Amino acid sequence: MLVSPIQRAITEPPIVRRLLIGLTLGFLTLFLFLPLAAVFYEALRKGLGVYFAALVDPDAAAAIRLTLLCAMIAVPLNLVFGIAAAWAIAKFEFHGKSVLITLIDLPFAVSPVIAGLIYVLMFGAQGWLGPWLAAHDIKILFAVPGIVLATVFVTFPFIARELIPLMQEQGIEEEEAALVLGASGWQTFWRITLPNIKWGLLYGVVLCTARAMGEFGAVSVVSGHIRGATNTLPLQVEILYNEYQFAAAFAVASLLTVLALVMLAVKALIEWQAHQTRRAALAAKGETEG
Amino acid sequence: MTPDAAIRARFQVIWPRFTLDIDLTLPGRGVTALFGHSGSGKTTLLRCLAGLERHCVGLLHFKGEIWQDSERGIFRPTHQRPLGYVFQEASLFPHLSVQKNLDYGRTRVNHAHKVSLEDVVELLGIAHLLDRMPDRLSGGERQRVAIARSLATSPELLLMDEPLAALDLKRKNEILPYLERLRDELDIPVCYVSHSPDEVARLADHIVLLAEGRVVAAGGLRETLARLDLPTAFTEDAGVVIEAVVASHDEAYHLTRLDFPGGSVVVARRPEAIGRQLRFRIYARDVSLTLTRAEGTSIINLLSATVTEVADADTPAHVLVQLDVGGTPLIARITRRSRDHLHLAPGQPLWAQIKAVALLA
Helix, strand or coil, X not given: CCCCHXXXXXXXXXXXXXXXXXXXXXXXXXXXXXXXXXXXXXXXXXCHHHHHHHHHCHHXXXXXXXXHHHHHHHHHHHHHHHHHHHHHHHHCCCCCHHHHHHHHCHHHHCCHHHHHHHHHHHHCCCCCCHHHXXXXXXXXXXXXXXHHHHHHHHHCHHHHHHHHHHHHHHXXXXXXXXXXCCCCHHHHHHHHHHHHHHHHHHHHHHHHHHHHHHCCHHHHHHHCCCCCCCCCHHHHHHHHHHCCCHHHHXXXXXXXXXXXXXXHHHHHHHHHHHHHHHHHHHHHHHHHHC | CCHHHCEEEEEEEEECCEXXXXXXXXXXXXXXXXXXXXXXXXXXXXXXXXXXXCCEEEEEEECCEEEEEHHHCEECCHHHCCEEXXXXXXXXXXXXXXXXXXXXXXXXXXXXXXXXXXXXXXXXXXXXXXXXXXXXXXXXXXXXXXXXXXXXXXXXXXXEECCCCCCCHHHHHHHHHHHHHHHHHCCCCEXXXXXXXXXXXXXXXXXXXXXXXXXXXXXXXXXXXCCCCCCHHHXXXXXXXXXXXXXXXXXXXXXXXXEEXXXXXXXXXXXXXXXXXXXXEEEHHHEEEXXXXXXXCXXXXXXXEEEEEEEECCCXXXXXXXXEECCEEXXXXXXXXXXXXXXXXXXXXXXXXXXXXXXXX
């Protein structure tokens, strides 16, 4: 690999380089690796028996099921929303587009607790729709629907945010080419648009899933903490911890951590795949035009 | 030509800084060049024909079918119009092989295939590329595949938006012969957007000159280019296009004689066989005039002509003189002083001189 003069000009002396790398590593060790290791250490300290007992506990199992259910509803919803929003923003011109982009970022800016409170305000007993819901015997707050809603709110920017720049960069040339070849809008989407955005889409889905499973604040407000019914994994960890069941709390936490790490690994794999595809394309281009 | 054999288009597009306002009848056969500088509205017009321009209001009749009639609320969406569209950039689908790119539109054509894929592949010389992915093609190959892909759908109208603009000169010359074959072998109307006079001269049968969203002139290529009343922007490069036949080769001097109605010219040896058709441009600036047949001159090409019109050119120093060479029009760019010196006026017989080295150079 060639080093251009510009690159050389900004390269620091070796001592500075080593210092910076050491600092980063030290920071990561102190604030990331150590706590992670502590989770697993604490979880397994009283032996494997206690560890697995904590995981098969009915309340813990219910929490696992609820967490997965929430993710399974929230992620597809946000997938549809994300594609629709990115499509509208990247391919059409309309008034208020920048406002829409800003609104999509809202869940990033708003504290999750506030997101939860919004739903309490809307669906709570004293809320706008509370009396009507009560009259019709529909439970949203302190029940699964509320938890799903809060999760959707907190995670909806993830896929849209990933797709918008990607689709903007790709423009509309290929879609127009498909149109003039006689493909309808729907056929164009399946055969042309989707293959073009698949890596970004997968990446967004993974991030969204990780966040949907890990969300605490918003879910905590709307869940009501009913054991075995409305506790997700993060809430279960909190309850166990507050009851001084440290081994069980860390066991459940370790499960959540493992889920997060799996998602991280999938994300890395997707990035690597997308990078390979891009490199192959670039190499081929250089070959034919060089 | 019967009225229903043609394309009738009346479009209006109004944007903050640009207005397209045209009313055109295009022939149902042959290549029509939409010619103009950047911003003249030629691409917008093409997109209106394809139905890709959302803000286009107006009327479009294609061979008796109504494709658009805004007053009656009729608009046939792009994917239901039997047309082919070649973009400036080839727009091949990067995740599909050349073969699959070609198949993409074909699977969607309802009527019985009129065009066989083999013919299209042969016409554009891409048989050896079928298994490749688009990113393994050169710019010229990519554009040929894009043209083949649009032809494979058996279009009834072919729209081409500067298909050579993104290519360098070498690739342009590699693809132009294919476009000439297309012109000669296709039986459908082709609208070809270009800002290159050379491409237009080589390919077009008809021409529509556009400036600032309006039609400045429209008609047969030869008649239109021979007009002197075009806006100055088009007279800088004034010249005519002549359709000639290769008459003979002079091997000793390495020259070729080209015959056209009303005369003949000699040019540097051409590779074409005797009897082949050949188009070439004669720029007005390469034509000089003399009242008597000059002797002792290096100029070989002397054509007997009659002045039909004299008009001002884009600079006050020059005038443009339209000549008739036995039925073939010619334009000469000379100085105003020469015009007065020779007392040029319509009806006057004289000799037009063209340097052989300026032709087909």
